[in-house]
Amino acid sequence: MTVVTAHSAVVFAYHQVGVRCLSVLLAQGVDVRLVVTHQDNPNENVWWESVAELAGRAGIPVITPDDPNMPEVVEQIGACEPDLFFSFYYRHMLKGDLLSIPAQGAYNMHGSLLPRYRGRVPVNWAIIHGETQSGASLHRMEIKPDAGNLAGQQAVTILPNDTAQDVFLKLVCAAETLLFRLLPGLLEGSPEGTPMDLQAGSYFGGRRPEDGRVDWSRSAWQIHNLIRAVAPPYPGAFTHADGKKLLLMGSYWRNETGKGDNTRLYWAGGRCYADCADGKRIELTRLELDGEVLDESAFSQQFGKELKL
Known part of the structure; x- marks a missing residue:
């Protein structure tokens, strides 16, 4: 495996996609200076591995702010002087003050073939609508959610009896594969990517x-x-x-x-x-x-x- 020249990053991550994508950054030699994640909700069925535990094993500082956009948190993140932000299934929106920090831009991993199923819980919505395909999309982050230029995608098949968990586990592998493939190019120069046609997509909210x-x-x-x-x-x-x-x-x-x-x-x-x-x-x-x-x-x-x- 070829390890890229070290670049610095702050990583916003949670859930199994967060664990696997953070693992890719570490394996590729990225200097992760801070991990921003969530505390587990005791009322939620937490079946995935812990981003915080992985960061701890790697010796990376971890914070779990209720709102990452608070001035004191923005200041702490800015002090890391990161080249890049990565967001992997992090649940809070990053606002303009945060997104202006990384010198080479910010990238988010989303669990659909964007611009379709922008927004919340895309796997569940895709199955509800009887889709036969989904995937992972890495895109540049903007203030508008799931709207920045696409760096790349990795598709997965949805079989007629797949559950949301079945599909999500496929997406974990797809996200890891996609990031591993795209990361060297991102670190070399953060390409502009492909603009998304939001008119051809769809947006969905959370589910209760x-x-x-x-x-x-x-x-x-x-x-x-x-x-x-x-x-x-x-x-x-x-x-x-x-x-x-x-x-x-x-x-x-x-x-x-x-x-x-x-x-x-x-x-x-x-x-x-x-x-x-x-x-x-x-x-x-x-x-x-x-x-x-x-x-x-x-x-x-x-x-x-x-x-x-």
């Missing part, structure tokens, strides 16, 4: 657990996409049955025709199915009620032979 409610008037494919987009480690899709919240934590798509004209849940051949409004059905691979997994026997005791929706 309550956005996982199933709309049974939608097609089976659309419902399957919602379920797999918010499957664990995310909070899961849900519907209400007999006044109780029934969690739909997994589904499987075979493009099968349902058994009747009504939307309903039922068991057949040891499997649970949902017949949907378009006449298609999906298999529900995991149901939960009151914190317990429902097998066929527990389902029958609770709802009888079938649950009409």
Whole structure:
């Protein structure tokens, strides 16, 4: 492996993409003078590795400000005199005072094929919309989010039964590969890259657990996409049955025709199915009620032979 001439950087990073991309910078000899990250939220299901722990092993100072744009934080970061900023799944926006600091510019790694799915949680949104492809995009940072020139992209395939976590793990590898490929060129001169046509793209906001409610008037494919987009480690899709919240934590798509004209849940051949409004059905691979997994026997005791929706 060829190690590039040392350049200095401040890195804003979190999540697994942050861990792997910081690892690329360290492997390529970048002088990372400060890591800005987040404290883990105790109310969030944290299943990824820690950027702070990796930085600690590498002997890099770490800060976790509530707002990186506060004057005292901007001053601390400016004192590092970095050539570059890198942002890898960092959750706060960097404003103008920060973005003016690095001499060679700032770059962000985004989890979609920009300009499509700009904004928050792009993997979840891509699956909800039934996309067959996503990817990682490295772009120059501007005040407007996900809008600066593209340095490069690395595509990944979304299979019909991939969950958001499946796709995210593919994107971790794609982001690492993309950064490793592009980094030498960035350090040599920070090329302008390719302008993004924002009119050809799309922008989406964040999602909340309550956005996982199933709309049974939608097609089976659309419902399957919602379920797999918010499957664990995310909070899961849900519907209400007999006044109780029934969690739909997994589904499987075979493009099968349902058994009747009504939307309903039922068991057949040891499997649970949902017949949907378009006449298609999906298999529900995991149901939960009151914190317990429902097998066929527990389902029958609770709802009888079938649950009409």
